[in-house]
Amino acid sequence: MKSLIASHLKPEFHPVALLRSDKRPEKALQPRPGKYCCIMSMFAQVTAKGKTAVFDRETFGCPGAVAGLGMGLAYPYAMGGSDTFEAFFSKGKESAKNPVAYQEIIDxxxxxxxxxxxxxxxxxxTPEKARKWFSEDLPIHDFKEKYRIMKPLSEVTEQETPESIAFVVNPLQLSGLITLAxxxxxxxxxxxxxxxxxCQMIGxxxxxxxxxDNPRPVLGFTDLAARKHTRMTIPDGHLTFAVPWKLFLQLxxxxxxxxxxxxxxxxxx
Structure with missing residues (x-):
């Protein structure tokens, strides 16, 4: 579909649609099963080069993307479980409840x-704040469809309804979008x-x-870990501005x- 917003912004990057589907798109980028990776590196290929990327419950990249893509919550089960992640997201080994077990995870x-x-x-x-974030504050969804698809908004058909539309923008473009919202x-x-x-900020x-009742846009790409994996494609001076479909249509x-x-x-x- 054509976007009037994009025609005004003239962004350097394709706006990205995130959809869910039971049909896998052909010729799509996809992580290998069990392969640890940041899926934002594939998002970068979608927004910069017009690629399509697809993910499922075997090819989600990392535990954070399970939540980000709406496939449940993996933190309690992956890599040693919640005790590992509450330390990892805070002060590391010095925050670990069981430093011996945590060291084994490291090794x-x-x-x-x-x-x-x-x-x-x-x-x-603190580890307590980290645990509260992923166990209480982070919104969790578990949609039934098998696949999550990222593709340029320009390739969305009339038969498709995306869950999220993400713009990759510079400060001036972001100013226009915030004013519009x-x-x-x-x-x-x-x-x-x-x-x-x-990925959670666009998902x-x-x-x-x-x-x-009064949905808000979500400002993203403030995740420093993702920045490390994408800065060769998406310059540091850009952020994501993501909105649900119904808000996108209003805008x-x-x-x-x-x-x-x-x-x-x-x-x-």
């Missing part, structure tokens, strides 16, 4: 993970910027907003005669 991890496990990603100040939403706090994985957080309608036809926006082009 058996792939080489590129050992230092991060030891030091911790430090996304949360604020022009139709009631109240303040027109956008949310949650803690979590970059499960957006799925949760789809259920809200598309307002884009007909909203901020993008204002002299303010025109003067900046």
């Amino acid at each position: 058996n991890a792939p080489g590129h993970m050992r230092n991060k496990l030891t030091i911790g990603e430090r996304f949360h100040c 604020g022009s139709i939403r009631e109240g303040l706090l027109d956008i949310m910027a949650p803690q979590g994985g970059a 499960t957080y957006v799925f949760a907003q789809a259920k809200a 598309e309608k307002e884009a007909e005669d909203g901020i993008f036809v204002s002299p303010l926006w025109q003067d900046l082009q």
